[in-house]
Amino acid sequence: MTATVIVTRQLPADVEAAVLALASDDLKVLYHKSDDPLDRATLLEWCSSSAVVGIYCLLTDRIDAEVLEACGDGLRVVSTMSVGYNHIDVEWCKAHGVAVGYTPDVLTETTADLAVALLLATARRIPEAANAVKAGEWTTWKPMWLTGKDVFGSTVGIVGLGRIGAAIARRLRGFGCAIRYTGASGPKPDLAGPVEAEFRDMDALLGESDFVVVACALVPATRGLIGAAQLRAMKSDAVLVNISRGEVVDQDALIEALRAGDIGAAGLDVTTPEPLPASSPLLSMPNVVVLPHIGSASVRTRELIAKMAAQNLQAGVQGAAALPFPVPGTAAPPAADGAAAEAAAGGSA
Incomplete structure (x- = not known):
């Protein structure tokens, strides 16, 4: 042949x-x-x-x-x-x-751009606001309508400070964010030093962070890394952003945490499965932004x-x-x- x-x-x-x-x-x-x-x-x-x-x-x-x-x-x-x-x-x-x-x-820089865009879109409810305009809901200025969560001056925890995680941290330093990070390999002074990031164990990072960005690789040890216990450890108004792989987050546990108010919102560029079925509860939640895995899409x-x-x-x-x-x-x-x-x-x- x-x-x-x-x-x-x-x-x-x-x-x-x-x-x-x-x-x-x-x-x-x-x-x-x-x-x-x-x-x-x-x-x-x-x-x-x-x-x-x-x-x-x-x-x-x-x-x-x-x-x-x-x-x-x-x-x-x-x-x-x-x-x-x-x-x-x-x-x-x-x-x-x-x-x-x-x-x-x-794709490091392109994916980091998307991560910050997703974080901002979720925090400031941008898709929800755009949809409200299209639906004719913008009738007048209302003091607390579509108010979101400030990114500037917040604490951002990065799970996995590799090349992409460090690039995300560099961008968020421009917003005056305090950067925390965690990972199985321990402190990474070469990557953490330039962005003034401080190492924390997982529990401490989750409890301290206003935003948690998942940027680690999918390996056996990270499959299901963010589960029910980790979501409960987050602040009740915290935002979870996942640009890693869908399997790193227990998606069923995430849905339950959002329903229960254990966390404030989620921004996901990756899901399980992909594409995410239109029937997924995530797609009917106003505090969830789901993108079709476009991290490298420039x-x-x-x-x-x-x-x-x-x-x-x-x-x-x-x-x-x-x-x-x-x-x-x-x-x-x-x-x-x-x-x-x-x-x-x-x-x-």
Whole structure:
């Protein structure tokens, strides 16, 4: 069978051209040119009926052992157009010598912008106010109508002071906020120092903060990290903002906490599941702002992410000594056979 690359979603035009340029008599590209996800049955069919050497995927694609095994022994690289890679069975890839590429360090500032925008929108009830105008509810000036919560001078607790968490803190220092942070790895003076952030254990941070921003990675230890007990530990008027992954917050517990008045409001760019069903109670709560996972959604950042993923794909298909942006701890791509490597060498991203 002809060596095959699978692309699971429509790409920006210039990246699409570069990926399709990989095709030759010895290498074909199966391209799902749609903004809708490639259904799993088709993905498995493509994997099992082709000599797959590379997969270009998104966060919404579950690249688990079933998919990987269906690709056969020729698979060299899985490249995801994302910083997160929990949708890929990385351990399977490590065990079978398959390289895994991702797109680190590119969406930090864009995601931090969105986090602060979401925090402000939730605190100041901006979506609710805009909807009130559209519904004809703006009849006169009312002293306490649509009053929200001040951000300036508040205390903000950041759960996970990594690159994104630190970028959020830098922005909020401009609002005169006092920054607190927590995380399993303990104090991080290199990141905390420039933003004058103070380390707290989780309970202390939750009790002290007017806003709690969840910015940690999703790993086994952080799944369900913010549950019923943590929500009860927050101030009754506190705002929870999650720009991490939906699974870090126990969503059922969050719904109950909002209903009970244990916390004041929530701003969510991530949910469980995604997309969030229209029937979710969160969508009928006026003190909840839900966005469709748009943390990295600027034109510049999304185009750059797509290009980086294409570079990883090309390097893996060619059997390069290393991917440009490998997931830490994963293998270098297996050596490509002559025909496939020669075919792939014609494209660039």
